[in-house]
Amino acid sequence: MAEKKSLGKEFTKGLIKENPVLRLVLGTCPTLAVTTSVTNAIGMGIAATIVLVCSNIVISALRKIIPSKVRIPAYIVVIASFVTIVQMLVKAFVPALDTALGAFLPLIVVNCIILGRAEAFASKNTVLYSAVDGLGMGVGFTAALCMMGTCREVLGAGTFLAGIQDLLVLFGDNVLGGWNGFDFNGALEFVGLQPITLFILPAGGFFVFGILMAVANKIATSNGKQKAVLGCANCPMAGTCTSKKEHENCENKEAATV
């Protein structure tokens, strides 16, 4: 019973308390790049979750075999293999998603969330726990992407879940009667408004992310938690980073002289 409870904890911590995007500030590039629509966000989230769970399982199963000196390259090879598998699957079954995500699909390899979880969790815990941790982090990542995607798509394009058939094509043609998302443009035009295109442009991505971050910080600080910061603490390379010490020294020296 006790084990079951903590398994649940491992799962839920990725959703809110340690949400990879809004609390640990990892994986910012895909977060900003693919959230122009909710459909893309869901697709990216699912692809990353699959890679995350699979690589966590394999890395945690091999954690006693991989020598600690070459662990980062070993992790990268494992992750890259799963990314290649996912990439081929997406190309074969959801080709529209492959076009929409472009280079960001292979770039899951360098997504800090995956290497970060491998280093921080899977290399120290059993297979079952690592799988659950990966799943929780993946769902948390997907949820954060969907939040961003919803804000940007509704405000910027006046649609919601547009092009969802591109994903549903997995389950056959014309699922849900060919329903292809909501479209508010007609209603907006009726009251003489237009969607704010800025929000689906890159600038809108930064803006929405900033505001979401502020909200997340507000909630965290009102619960007595630290604000989210970007720094060495959550960087997956921190453990092996030879420069960290020098870097800190030089930053401290600068801070002292300024």
Add this chain to the structure above:
Amino acid sequence: MKYMIALLVMGLLTNNFVLSKFYGICPFLGVSKKLNTAVGMSAAVIFVMLMATAATYPINVLLEKNDLAFLQTVIFILVIAALVQMVEIVLKKFMKPLYNSLGIYLPLITTNCAVLGVVILNIDEGYTFLQAMVNSLGAGLGFMLAMVLFAGVRKKMENCDVPEFLKGLPITLVAASLVSLSFLGFGGIVEGMGLI
């Protein structure tokens, strides 16, 4: 020649790697606090981007010849990781001053998606070797331009009275949004100059 200049201008202004394509956001937000660290980091990125393009382009030709193109992702990330390590060792041994200014950023570049991103883009776009190199240079210079500009913005921002809930990362992101917005103004410059 015209196309090469167009590639450079696109990388620098209209299709800026950081501000409009979202590659390398982590160093953009993390290392842009001070101007000299921003310049050091971007110089290291330009260096590694050029080396990585030069190394992966022939490898890709080899892979495609042997019908192994699906191995691209695995091979490229390994090549980049090995390259970064090697460059670090060589610099440390033979070029101490350069190492002192660039070296400390090198380990962080392996997981920088800008480097893998430019390599993959070069192949997706089907560039020739020379075009790929110019494109990488443009992307790297664009990265540097964004970093340097943003370092200046952040320096100014240090003296500003920011509302409590926006302090830290949120206001940095909003500032990045404004910098990105200003780059929208360059849209159409390549067509306007008659380069394409």
